[in-house]
Amino acid sequence: MPRKRQIMRNPNNYGTIKKLSGNRRRPYMVGVNPRINSKGTYSYDILGYYEDRTEAMIALAEYNKSPIDLSKSGLSFSQVFEMYFEDKFIHSKKKLSESSKNAARTAYKHCHPLYNKKFDSIRHRDLQNLVDDIQLKRASIENIVLHIKGMYAFAMREDIVQKNHAEFLQISAPDDEEHGRRFNDDDIEKLWENTKIPFVRIILVYIYTGWRAQELSSMKKDKVNLEEMTMTGGSKTAAGKDRIIPIHPRIQLFVLEMYNAPGTYMIPAMRKGDTFLSYTKLRDLFTSTLEKVGVTEKYTLHDCRHTFGSMLDDAQTPPVIRNLLMGHSGKDLDEKVYIHKTVDQLREAIEKLP
Numbered sequence: 001m002p003r004k005r006q007i008m009r010n011p012n013n014y015g016t017i018k019k020l021s022g023n024r025r026r027p028y029m030v031g032v033n034p035r036i037n038s039k040g041t042y043s044y045d046i047l048g049y050y051e052d053r054t055e056a057m058i059a060l061a062e063y064n065k066s067p068i069d070l071s072k073s074g075l076s077f078s079q080v081f082e083m084y085f086e087d088k089f090i091h092s093k094k095k096l097s098e099s100s101k102n103a104a105r106t107a108y109k110h111c112h113p114l115y116n117k118k119f120d121s122i123r124h125r126d127l128q129n130l131v132d133d134i135q136l137k138r139a140s141i142e143n144i145v146l147h148i149k150g151m152y153a154f155a156m157r158e159d160i161v162q163k164n165h166a167e168f169l170q171i172s173a174p175d176d177e178e179h180g181r182r183f184n185d186d187d188i189e190k191l192w193e194n195t196k197i198p199f200v201r202i203i204l205v206y207i208y209t210g211w212r213a214q215e216l217s218s219m220k221k222d223k224v225n226l227e228e229m230t231m232t233g234g235s236k237t238a239a240g241k242d243r244i245i246p247i248h249p250r251i252q253l254f255v256l257e258m259y260n261a262p263g264t265y266m267i268p269a270m271r272k273g274d275t276f277l278s279y280t281k282l283r284d285l286f287t288s289t290l291e292k293v294g295v296t297e298k299y300t301l302h303d304c305r306h307t308f309g310s311m312l313d314d315a316q317t318p319p320v321i322r323n324l325l326m327g328h329s330g331k332d333l334d335e336k337v338y339i340h341k342t343v344d345q346l347r348e349a350i351e352k353l354p
Helices: 053-065 077-090 098-109 124-133 138-157 185-193 198-209 213-217 249-260 279-292 302-314 319-326 343-350
Strands: 016-019 028-036 042-050 230-233 243-246
Touching (some): 198 249, 319 343
Antiparallel strands (some): 028 042
16 A cells, blocks of 8 residues: 655744645645644734645745745835835935936826735736836836836835846836927037037037937947947937947047047036036036027937937938937838847948038
């Protein structure tokens, strides 16, 4: 007669799994932190309730691998946001601007469907549904996702959750950065006529490279290859990161000047400390410089990038090359497949710009 198979016992203080009576959707209760109570029996902290024994065993094993503070398990999304906000903006040694605080609060306002949900009960699908339902421009949705991911990084650090359910959030909203105003030819000519003004030269670098505002300002000089005359950088999307921009001959001296200036960054902050110029200062310099040279149109820094894209179109740049230079993902199936383009091919497209 075959011997009855024995179930291996868990180590002491490992925790327990109990199947509760009745018709329950999640009948398997997992208890941890065993202790003897006043009645002489064991009491446990409830880790959670699960649909089957396998799911319960996995949860118990994960808890023992990386225990969490169960006193924080009942915290709501709103409570975790307030803790995250205080940690990031109030108690941090790094002083952040009021606009950064306002951006975080604005992001939180769009998370209202999750306000009262227990943070440790929220799953990836809950977060993805929230993001998918937000009817805003992509840039605004990116800000919301940024702070949700920040909340999860904080929650992981503070043992509020064991898993980062925000890690793989995706944004389906189309990139709205194509919208903008192109610098007209007369205004570009005014810039070329006033290159003795230092920031005019920087504006022209923006127009002839297509970098986003802080992609260029925060670029470290080791990303500039003076031998190949290229710049490597980018942010925001997978397609936009680490893209190579050959330096147009008309702005090479301007880039060299930026490279040889003191500091680590291409556009350093105008104060002590080795850091880059903030977006606010960048925007103010941009506006005042355009006024100084007699440009009356109300352009934005982003319009430099829009102008770059428009000039590529004028030069009949092939879509694959244009996407590589702009840091965009291809819309057609064959463009989504990685196609290696040499620097010479990119340079050929750049040098067709006026």
